[in-house]
Amino acid sequence: MTTHETFLVGDARIIKVPELALDAVDAAQLFPEDNLKGLISDASHWGKRSYDFENGLLRQSIHAWVVQTPTHTVLVDTATGNDKLRPATPLFHQLKEPFLERLQAIGVSPETVDFVLLTHLHADHVGWNTRLQDGRWVPTFPNARYVFSEREYRYNLALSRERGAVASIQRQAGIGTPRHQPLDGVFEDSVMPVVEAGLDQRIEIDNTVIEGFRFHSTPGHSIDHASISVTSRGETALFWGDVMHHPLQFRRPxxxxxxxxxxxxxxxxxxxxxxxxxxxxxxxxxxHFGDSSVGKVSRQTHGFDWQFIQGARP
Incomplete structure (x- = not known):
């Protein structure tokens, strides 16, 4: 049985809900543009919960965050999802993970989620937006408001249905030409059913506030990627999405x-x-960090550094 670590930030209670443990990640595949020897040296700095010393492989994670405030139950991102057809990415293809059971184990049923806040619309962040029911994709959290970027939505809609609009949206974003596009099929099975059900709230990212959660513009990983913060009693939690994939990037930003x-x-x-x-x-x-996936950033003479923080276990 999974033991869930809990983090308290002011009046907010935050819990990681694991989906996939990625314990055999090839650094050269994840970071193909860098020097493998340097990557391994930097990865090993964070110990065996971030690096497999025996096999020379990175340790990562895919999970969602539950944030329980005095007034709401919130999910930040929704991992990869079950039954999704992802033949180009075997790791994500037709999963059968007990994610909803893990949610239930911390007292959260799909019906009790009030908000789903999405940092971006990639496959491993929107998968549990929907679940397969009687051959149809339906929203997993039927009483939630799903909040995400209007630009991300329009871009993915264009890639799916209106290819002629893609170049214009890229120009408007002003962040250059992409080297690749999002994974096929994700928008259709994990985003559109939410929109068709009328559960979406599409927003302009930079500094928009939804029920105390602030969206910060951090594009690049995707066209309108967001980081999300919430402050309670003078303490702040900051959800990074995919700004980084492994703490080695602190040494190689x-x-x-x-x-x-x-x-x-x-x-x-x-x-x-x-x-x-x-x-x-x-x-x-x-x-995607291994270990607790939670930490503090500090400023150092060479730039910035990372320290993992462990949560309380029941």
């Missing part, structure tokens, strides 16, 4: 993952997010 669509903007947003974490003195909640 110019290094993008293979999944970052707009490389230069991703580098710039990485620096912005580190700076923001320090300015807010935030507890940072990542999506």
């Amino acid at each position: 110019e290094t993008n993952s293979v999944y970052c669509e707009f490389p230069t903007a991703a580098q710039q947003s990485r620096h912005k997010a580190m700076q923001l974490a320090v300015e807010l003195d935030a507890l940072v909640f990542t999506t």
Whole structure:
């Protein structure tokens, strides 16, 4: 049985809900543009919960965050989802993970979720937006408001149905030409059913506030990627989405993952997010770091550094 770590930020109670443990990640595949020897050296700095010393492989995670405030139950991102057809990405293809059972184990049923806040619309962040029911994709959280970027929506809609609009949306974003596009099929099975059900709230990202949660513009990994913060009693939690994929990037902040669509903007947003974490003195909640996935950012003479923070266990 999974033991869930809990983090308290003011009056907010935050819990990681795991979906996939990625314990055999090839650094050269995740960060193909960097030097493998240097990557391994930097990865090992964070110990065996971030690096498999025996096999020379990175440890990562895919999970969602539950945030329970005095008034709402909120999900930040929704991991990969079950039954999704992802033949181009075997790791995500037709999963059968007990994610909803793990939610239930911490007292959260789909009906009790009030908001689903999405940092971006990639496959491993929107998958549990929907579930397969009688051969149809239906919203998993029927009473929730799903909040995400209007630009991300329009871009993915254009890639899916209106290819002639893609170049215009890219120009409006002003972050260059992407080196690749989002994974096929994700928008159709994990985003459109939410929109068709009328549960979506599409927003302009920079500094928009929804029920106390502030969206910060950190584009690059995707066209309108957001980081999300919430402050309670003077303490701040900052959800990074995919600003970084492994703590080794603190030592190599110019290094993008293979999944970052707009490389230069991703580098710039990485620096912005580190700076923001320090300015807010935030507890940072990542999506793909191993270990607790939570930590503090500090400013050092060489740039920034990361320290994992462990939560309380029941």
